[in-house]
Each structure stands twice: as C-alpha cells, then as structure tokens.
Amino acid sequence: xxxxISFQDVSKVFGSGDRAVRAVDGVTLDIEAGEIFGxxxxxxxxxSTLVRLVNALEPVTSGRLLVDGQDVTALGESQLRRxxxxxxxxxxxxxxxxxxxxxxxxxxxxxxxxxxRDKRAARVAELLDYVGIADKAKSYPRQLSGGQKQRVGIAxxxxxxxRILLADEATSALDPDTTQDVLALLRRVNRELGVTVIVITxxxxxIRLLAHRVAVMEAGRxxxxxxxxxxxxxxxxxxxxxxxxxxxxxxPTPEALDRLxxxxxxxxxxxxxxxxxVDVTAALREHGVDGTIVFGGITEIDERPFGSLTLELTGADxxxxxxxxxxxxxxxxxxxxxxxVRA
Amino acid sequence: xxxxxxxxxxxxxxxxxxxxxIVGVTVGVGGALGLVLGVLxxxxxxxxxxxxxxxxxxxxxxxxxxxxxxxxxxxxxxxxVTLAVVGTTIGNDAVIxxxxxxxxxxxxxxxxxxxxxxxxxxIEAARAMGASRLRILVTVLVPEALAPLILGxxxxxxxxxxxxxxxxxxxxxxxxxFAIVYGYQRFNWEVTLVTVLVxxxxxxxxxxxxNWLARKALHR
Numbered sequence: 001x002x003x004x005i006s007f008q009d010v011s012k013v014f015g016s017g018d019r020a021v022r023a024v025d026g027v028t029l030d031i032e033a034g035e036i037f038g039x040x041x042x043x044x045x046x047x048s049t050l051v052r053l054v055n056a057l058e059p060v061t062s063g064r065l066l067v068d069g070q071d072v073t074a075l076g077e078s079q080l081r082r083x084x085x086x087x088x089x090x091x092x093x094x095x096x097x098x099x100x101x102x103x104x105x106x107x108x109x110x111x112x113x114x115x116x117r118d119k120r121a122a123r124v125a126e127l128l129d130y131v132g133i134a135d136k137a138k139s140y141p142r143q144l145s146g147g148q149k150q151r152v153g154i155a156x157x158x159x160x161x162x163r164i165l166l167a168d169e170a171t172s173a174l175d176p177d178t179t180q181d182v183l184a185l186l187r188r189v190n191r192e193l194g195v196t197v198i199v200i201t202x203x204x205x206x207i208r209l210l211a212h213r214v215a216v217m218e219a220g221r222x223x224x225x226x227x228x229x230x231x232x233x234x235x236x237x238x239x240x241x242x243x244x245x246x247x248x249x250x251x252p253t254p255e256a257l258d259r260l261x262x263x264x265x266x267x268x269x270x271x272x273x274x275x276x277x278v279d280v281t282a283a284l285r286e287h288g289v290d291g292t293i294v295f296g297g298i299t300e301i302d303e304r305p306f307g308s309l310t311l312e313l314t315g316a317d318x319x320x321x322x323x324x325x326x327x328x329x330x331x332x333x334x335x336x337x338x339x340x341v342r343a
Numbered sequence: 344x345x346x347x348x349x350x351x352x353x354x355x356x357x358x359x360x361x362x363x364x365i366v367g368v369t370v371g372v373g374g375a376l377g378l379v380l381g382v383l384x385x386x387x388x389x390x391x392x393x394x395x396x397x398x399x400x401x402x403x404x405x406x407x408x409x410x411x412x413x414x415x416x417x418x419x420x421x422x423x424v425t426l427a428v429v430g431t432t433i434g435n436d437a438v439i440x441x442x443x444x445x446x447x448x449x450x451x452x453x454x455x456x457x458x459x460x461x462x463x464x465x466i467e468a469a470r471a472m473g474a475s476r477l478r479i480l481v482t483v484l485v486p487e488a489l490a491p492l493i494l495g496x497x498x499x500x501x502x503x504x505x506x507x508x509x510x511x512x513x514x515x516x517x518x519x520x521f522a523i524v525y526g527y528q529r530f531n532w533e534v535t536l537v538t539v540l541v542x543x544x545x546x547x548x549x550x551x552x553x554n555w556l557a558r559k560a561l562h563r
Contacts, residue, residue: 055471085473095468098562099486108482109472140562156472166471 003030004196010063023049025220036190036197038211046220047200051166055087056080088157092169094149096141102152103137109159127155147178168200183210204247208301216240229302250297250307260294264312270334275304277331287323289315362517365507372443377450385458392476409448415509438515442506453495457488490560497553501546
C-alpha cells in the first residue's frame with residue numbers, strides 16, 4: 001500500500017548564500033494512513049518546518065513530497081489551498097481568532113470551504129459536542145482556559161473532515177492534567193474518525209502515550225525512526241537515548257547506583273521487562289537465587305509493557321551466573337556487578 | 344455681551360454642524376481609503392501575505408513624503424489639484440478634499456502600525472485552513488486588530504478636528520473659522536474660549552466612545 005504522506009529526499013532551505021539555513025535536510029520518510037506518527041526533536045531540529053511542508057505552508061526547496069498521491073511541490077497556490085483545506089492543523093499557542101466566538105472559530109474553515117450557513121451551524125454543534133465544549137459555543141477565546149482553547153483548536157481542525165491532522169506541539173502550553181485530556185482526545189480522533197495524526201513534540205512522554213511510530217530529528221535530519229516500542233527498547237542514537245531517559249527513569253543513575261551498592265552488597269543487575277520477557281520471579285525460584293528489587297519501573301508503550309527492574313541477587317556464584325544467562329535468553333540484562341568487583 | 348451671544352449662538356451651532364460635516368466626511372473617505380492603503384502597506388512588507396517590494400516601497404515613500412508636511416502648507420500646496428477636481432479652493436468641499444488626502448496617508452500609517460502587532464500564528468492558522476490571501480486580510484487580519492484600530496481611528500478623528508480648525512483659516516467653515524472670525528479678529532477672547540470648550544467637549548465624547556467600543560471589541 002502506498003503511504004499517505006511520502007517524503008522523498010526532501011530539503012527546506014531558508015535564506016540564501018552565506019546565511020542559508022537547512023531547516024530540513026534530505027528527509028525520506030513514509031507516513032501510513034491511519035497511524036499516529038510522532039516527530040520528536042529539540043527546538044531548532046526542524047520538526048516544525050517538516051510538518052509545515054506537508055500542508056505547504058512552507059514550500060519545499062528540493063525533493064518530492066507526496067500527500068495522498070499528489071506531489072505538493074508541483075502545485076500552484078489555488079490547488080495548494082485545496083490541499084490545505086483537507087489537512088487539519090493544531091498549534092501550540094492555539095492560534096484561535098480572538099475576534100470570533102468559539103462557534104465562529106470552528107465554523108471559519110467551513111465558511112472558507114463554502115458551506116451554507118445552516119449546514120455550517122449543524123456541523124459546528126456536532127464538532128463542539130465531540131470535543132466536549134458544547135456549552136462554550138458563544139464564548140470568546142479570551143474567556144477560555146488553555147485546555148478549552150485547544151479543544152476548540154482541535155474541533156476547528158476537524159471541521160472539514162480532513163484525513164490528516166497536524167499537531168504542532170499541541171500540548172506543550174498545557175498543564176499535565178490538561179495534556180492528558182488533549183492526548184486522549186487526539187487518540188480518539190485517530191481511532192474513531194480514522195484520521196492520520198502527525199504529532200510534533202519535544203516531550204518523549206507525548207510520543208510514549210500517543211504515537212505508534214516515531215522519527216527523531218536533529219539538525220534537520222531524521223536520525224532514527226521506527227515503531228515507538230522498538231525505538232524505546234533499543235535507541236541507537238545519543239539524542240534518542242536522551243529523550244528516552246527523560247520519560248522512563250527506571251534505571252539508576254551512577255549516583256543512585258553508588259547509594260544502592262552502599263545499601264546492597266550483593267550482585268546488582270538490571271533486567272529489561274518486555275512484552276515477551278521471562279518471568280523474573282519464576283527464574284529466581286528455578287535457580288535457587290534470592291532477589292531483592294532495589295530500583296525500577298514498568299510502564300506501557302504503545303499499550304505494551306515496558307521498563308526494567310534492578311535487583312540485588314544473593315546465592316551461589318554459579319547459580320547467579322546461570323540465572324543471568326537464562327534471563328539473557330529473552331531480554332537485556334545489565335550486570336552491574338558487586339560493590340568491590342564491577343562486572 | 345448677552346445680546347452678542349443671542350446673535351452668535353446660532354452661528355456657533357451652525358459652525359458645530361459644519362465641523363461635524365467636514366470631520367465626518369473626511370474620516371469616512373480618508374479613513375476608508377487609508378484602511379485599504381494601510382492594509383496594503385502591511386501586507387506588501389517583506390515576509391507578509393502579499394510581499395511586493397515595489398508596491399511597498401512606493402506606498403511607504405508616498406506616506407513618508409505626505410505625512411510630515413504641515414497641514415496648513417499642504418492645503419495650499421494641493422490648491423491646483425483641488426481647483427481641478429472640486430472646481431474651487433474655498434468652501435467646505437474644497438477643504439474636505441485636501442483633508443481627505445492627508446487623512447488617507449495618516450490613516451495608512453496608523454492602520455499599518457496596528458496590524459503589525461497581529462499574532463502571525465492566527466494568520467498561519469487561516470492559511471492552513473486554505474483561506475485565500477485576500478480573505479485573510481479582510482476576515483482575519485482587520486477583525487483581529489479591531490480594538491487597536493478603533494483607538495487608532497479615535498486618535499485620527501481628533502487629529503482631523505485639529506486639521507478642520509486650521510482649514511477654517513484658509514477657506515473652510517466650522518469652529519475654526521468661527522473662532523478666527525468672531526474671536527480672534529474681533530479681539531473677543533470669550534468667543535475663543537467658548538469655541539475651545541465646545542471642541543474639548545466634542546473630543547472628549549469621541550474619546551469616550553472610542554474607548555468604549557475598543558473595550559467591547561476585545562471580547563475579554
């Protein structure tokens with residue numbers, strides 16, 4: 001099946017000559033219909049520019065970019081407007097029209113699309129109901145909280161029933177509780193309406209909670225991409241490892257490990273907990289080794305278990321070695337050794 | 344004195360009416376043309392919706408050339424044009440012609456300066472929805488800047504009242520002419536004072552109305 005969005009060696013250069021900046025540098029990437037695709041990177045990595053190429057808010061400098069089979073780099077302004085109308089966009093700062101009511105904001109893209117007034121009103125009511133702010137229809141954006149504003153933003157982005165929704169740091173201006181609500185809404189939009197969602201963020205938590213696949217960007221390039229679970233389980237690049245470390249604090253830092261060794265003289269190992277991993281307690285019993293859980297954390301990524309447990313093992317040396325070998329058959333084991341002898 | 348005012352007050356009220364007419368037409372015509380010019384000035388600037396170096400430069404230079412000319416000099420300098428268009432250089436219509444031109448350029452700058460403060464994110468959002476550039480200018484840019492624009496226009500209105508008084512010196516009617524003819528030229532300081540009070544009253548009313556409308560437009 002052809003991808004819904006296909007970047008083929010796409011670059012975007014701002015400015016020219018000595019002051020030229022390659023915001024997006026030779027990106028090749030396929031985004032499939034129906035998925036939630038995350039793009040993560042530090043600020044200035046080029047992720048916001050990348051997403052703006054999709055709806056041609058920024059023209060591509062070189063390469064091909066297919067959106068729904070159409071090469072957007074070859075289209076004129078009026079055709080681009082039609083492409084844009086079929087792609088919803090949600091912004092970090094919401095970008096609502098302060099001069100219009102909530103209903104006016106949600107109705108604006110319909111007005112642009114030429115819907116008659118009565119059909120517009122019905123659709124607006126339906127959308128406000130869907131995002132849960134039907135009671136705010138007559139309010140103005142300045143009278144709303146951040147979470148309510150983003151709901152309006154999402155309703156507005158969905159107004160014309162787009163196949164693609166671009167979310168540019170959609171939760172970065174929200175508090176943690178509201179972030180959860182908005183992420184849940186985006187998940188619902190993807191699952192119930194079948195909208196393909198592209199999420200731009202600098203927060204690995206957003207990727208962990210929302211995305212199916214992720215691309216990590218650095219200096220305009222996609223340095224790593226794949227299913228979120230795989231990227232979390234085996235991050236290849238340094239930047240990726242740093243992002244993963246910000247969301248999962250399941251492994252002890254060197255300082256925490258020193259404190260652990262102080263309290264626990266035995267051999268310390270960290271066992272990765274995966275969907276298909278071995279049952280650690282059963283393995284301990286089997287090899288006659290005592291294990292004390294001293295650190296760790298298990299969470300869900302893409303609705304599958306993920307994390308690690310750090311244990312202090314006490315038992316005969318041979319038994320402990322056999323246990324570690326057994327665990328290594330199905331998962332990653334980090335042997336941190338004992339206080340005196342570092343493995 | 345009292346007999347004086349029984350003669351003067353009908354003339355004063357007629358002058359108020361004339362001033363309102365001159366200022367009203369000038370604000371209407373100059374304000375509308377200035378809005379168009381101001382939006383164009385904003386939109387053709389580099390990086391904006393209708394980016395166009397040639398148009399922007401021409402407009403920008405025109406505004407910068409016309410605006411600093413003292414109005415009393417400007418109104419006499421455009422005399423030949425006024426004569427050609429209106430058919431005379433005296434009377435309210437001739438004065439309105441010159442005032443409307445000046446008001447257009449002044450408004451253009453006021454409008455442009457207020458539009459600059461508009462959040463570019465809102466314009467980006469409208470573009471992302473597939474709105475055309477013209478539609479964005481009319482339905483997003485101007486409504487979003489409405490509150491500061493109202494205050495800008497209030498400022499303009501007061502400036503035009505000032506202009507109309509000067510115009511009274513060179514052929515126009517209204518309160519300026521009244522104060523000069525019945526106050527200044529007859530050494531009647533009381534008439535001048537009364538005229539000043541009437542003008543202050545009008546300006547106060549305009550400012551109060553402008554503030555109130557701007558507050559409404561903010562939708563807080």
